[in-house]
Amino acid sequence: MFELLSLLCLLIGAGLLVILSIIDFKTYLLPNIYVAPFAVTGILFHAVTHFYYLNITDILIGGLAGYGILWIIRFFGNRYYGQDSLGLGDVKLLGAAGLWLGFEGVLFAMTAGAFVGLLHGLIYAIYKKTTTNNGFSLTRLMIPAGPGFAVGIILMAGWMYKGHVMGVFYDWF
Numbered sequence: 001m002f003e004l005l006s007l008l009c010l011l012i013g014a015g016l017l018v019i020l021s022i023i024d025f026k027t028y029l030l031p032n033i034y035v036a037p038f039a040v041t042g043i044l045f046h047a048v049t050h051f052y053y054l055n056i057t058d059i060l061i062g063g064l065a066g067y068g069i070l071w072i073i074r075f076f077g078n079r080y081y082g083q084d085s086l087g088l089g090d091v092k093l094l095g096a097a098g099l100w101l102g103f104e105g106v107l108f109a110m111t112a113g114a115f116v117g118l119l120h121g122l123i124y125a126i127y128k129k130t131t132t133n134n135g136f137s138l139t140r141l142m143i144p145a146g147p148g149f150a151v152g153i154i155l156m157a158g159w160m161y162k163g164h165v166m167g168v169f170y171d172w173f
Contacts, residue, residue, distance in 0.1 A: 002048045003168045009045035010161060013038055013100065017150040020093065024146035030089025039063075039096035046099075053160060054102045062102035067095030069110065090145045097153045105156045113152030117145055 016038040020030050046054055054062070070091040077085030098106040121143045128134075 002050075003171065005048045006045055007165065007168050009041050009048065010157070010165065013041050013045070013157070014154060016041070017154060021144075021147035021150045024089075024144035028087070028142075028144050030087065030093050030146045032089075032092065035089060035092045035096055038093070039099050042096060042100035049164065053164070058102040059099050062098030062100075062106050063095050064098065065103045066098030066101075066106040066110070067091055069107075070094045086145060090149060093146060093149055093153075097149070101153070101156050101160065105160055109149065109152035109156040111152070112155050113145075113149035115148075116151045117143065117148030120148055 016034050020034050020038070023034070024030055043059065046059055051059075070086065074084075074086040074088070074091055094106060094110060097109050101109055121141055124143055125141055
């Protein structure tokens with residue numbers, strides 16, 4: 001029973017990340033109505049796995065680290081650019097990801113997500129350059145950060161919980 005519930009938590013978490021990415025691409029927003037359930041589902045996942053992967057302290061430190069590091073980046077980015085450089089939804093998303101992944105996991109997800117965002121930005125800039133024949137500035141290029149972070153979160157969660165998922169399927173078949 002708990003194995004099924006934990007697998008359901010993983011699927012719901014992945015689904016919420018897909019929904020958040022789609023919304024972010026369209027609106028540049030990550031609504032709390034989807035970020036909050038992502039956080040709660042992460043806590044529920046750890047509870048139904050009896051805190052096998054992360055204990056409560058690791059979960060809380062991961063959440064604080066994800067939120068705090070991105071908030072600091074946002075603070076200094078806003079000061080440098082004189083405008084919002086990173087939305088609070090992105091900050092909350094990485095805080096919620098820390099509840100799923102812990103301190104080291106959220107750092108990896110953040111790094112991988114930033115790299116994916118960089119690739120996305122470069123591809124988008126090249127696309128804009130070739131389709132409009134205008135110059136572009138990478139310093140003022142606006143792309144949503146949430147989808148990149150979602151990819152990083154999914155990569156890290158897949159790596160951390162692959163044994164659990166395989167074990168559940170092995171037990172069933």
